[in-house]
Amino acid sequence: xxxxxxRWETEVSYEEMIxxxxxxxxxxxxxxxxxxxxxxxxxxxxxxxxxxxxLWIDTCCIDKRSSSELSEAINSMYRWYQNAQxxxxxxxxxxxxxxxxxxxxxxxxxxxxxxxxxxxxxxxxELIAPKRVEFFNRDWVPIGSKQRLxxxxxxxxRIPCEVLMNGLAAKRLCVAQIMSWAADRKxxxxxxxxxxxxxxxxxxxxxxxxxxxxxxxxxxxxxxxTSSDHSIFAW
Numbered sequence: 001x002x003x004x005x006x007r008w009e010t011e012v013s014y015e016e017m018i019x020x021x022x023x024x025x026x027x028x029x030x031x032x033x034x035x036x037x038x039x040x041x042x043x044x045x046x047x048x049x050x051x052x053x054x055l056w057i058d059t060c061c062i063d064k065r066s067s068s069e070l071s072e073a074i075n076s077m078y079r080w081y082q083n084a085q086x087x088x089x090x091x092x093x094x095x096x097x098x099x100x101x102x103x104x105x106x107x108x109x110x111x112x113x114x115x116x117x118x119x120x121x122x123x124x125x126e127l128i129a130p131k132r133v134e135f136f137n138r139d140w141v142p143i144g145s146k147q148r149l150x151x152x153x154x155x156x157x158r159i160p161c162e163v164l165m166n167g168l169a170a171k172r173l174c175v176a177q178i179m180s181w182a183a184d185r186k187x188x189x190x191x192x193x194x195x196x197x198x199x200x201x202x203x204x205x206x207x208x209x210x211x212x213x214x215x216x217x218x219x220x221x222x223x224x225x226t227s228s229d230h231s232i233f234a235w
Contacts, residue, residue, distance in 0.1 A: 001047075001052055001053070001054035001055065001056055001084055001085065002043075002046070002050065002052045002054070002055045002056075002084060002085060002086045002087070002088060003055070003056045003057070003080065003081055003084035003086070003087050003088070003130065004043045004057040004058075004088050004090060005081075005087050005088070005089045005090070005117070005123055005126035005127070005133070006039065006057075006089070006117070007090075007092055007093075007115075007116045007117050007120055007123070008059070008188075009035045009036060009092060010034045010035050010036055011034070011035075011036035011039075011059040011060075012031055012034060012036045012037045012060050013059065013060060014060050014062060014063045014064065014065075015063070015065065016060070017040075017060040035092070036059055039059075039090060039092075040057060040059070043055055043057060043090070045140075046088060046136075046140065047088075050086065052085065052086070056080065056084070058073075058077075067207070070207060071206055071207040074195050074198070074207055075198065075204045075205075075207075077125065077199055078129050078198070078199020078200065079129075079199070081125065081199075082129040082130065082131075082167075084130050085131075085132065086130070086132045086133075086134060087126060087129075087132065087133045087134070088133075088134055089117065089123075089126070089127070089133050089134065089135045090117075090136050090140075091115045091117050091135060091136065091137055091138065091143070092116070092117075092138050093115050093138065094115050094137040094138055095137060095138060096137065114156070118156055118157065119184070119185055119186055120185055120186060120187065121182060121185045121187035121192055121193055121196040121197075122187065122192065122196045123185075124157075124181060124185060124196065124200070125196060125197070125199050125200050127153070127157065127159070127164070128159065128164070128167065128168065128200065129167070129199065130146075131167070132145065132146065132147075133145065133146035134146075146165075150164045150165055157181060158181055159181055175201070175223060175227065175229045175231050175232040176231035176232065176234045177231075178197075178200055178201065179197075179234075182196075182197060189209065190213060190215070191207075191209055191210075191211060191212065191215040193215070193216055194215035194216040194218065194219040195207060195215065195219075198219065198222075201219075201222075201226075201227075202226070203219070203222040203223060203225075203226060204222075205218055205219070205222055220232060
């Protein structure tokens with residue numbers, strides 16, 4: 001299967017997607033006009049073009065009305081991205097197909113013109129976990145693959161090329177180093193700063209939206225419980 005990594009905009013939910021054919025025509029057309037629907041259609045077209053029967057995208061493939069399903073999905077997310085044959089990284093605010101080849105950033109996350117995708121919390125694991133990542137601009141024009149753009153991606157994200165090419169097992173890493181890759185990234189919900197890192201550290205914990213900063217404290221405790229790496233105390 002193929003999987004999608006993206007910055008959330010106006011999206012189509014699971015409930016809307018399964019109810020599409022039961023909607024009145026006016027309501028159905030309203031859903032089809034939103035950017036999230038276009039994203040689903042274009043990513044499905046790309047998956048079909050690449051020979052894949054299945055595509056997974058978090059906007060409409062998780063029933064967020066079910067807290068148990070949401071918790072299972074978040075705890076499984078890293079594995080799902082890792083097991084995908086390809087991940088389509090959709091950069092909604094990039095107009096030029098050659099963007100990543102034309103800019104030479106050395107202090108990237110301070111640069112105001114970086115695509116939002118590089119500044120979001122969840123997209124960190126979505127870059128590292130899949131074996132193959134293909135980047136697309138807002139018009140679904142290919143930009144390049146993770147392998148071909150590894151040098152540029154290392155300068156943008158500070159993630160070593162060995163990790164980008166071969167995953168976390170490719171290089172001996174301390175907890176503080178992995179934490180540093182996420183330090184400048186943002187999430188809409190404060191709890192997601194912690195939840196988006198669980199897969200990178202190989203830990204699991206229940207989702208408690210509303211706990212605020214306590215989520216990060218729980219993440220630290222889970223990491224301490226499973227690791228003897230004292231560099232975590234730097235965070």
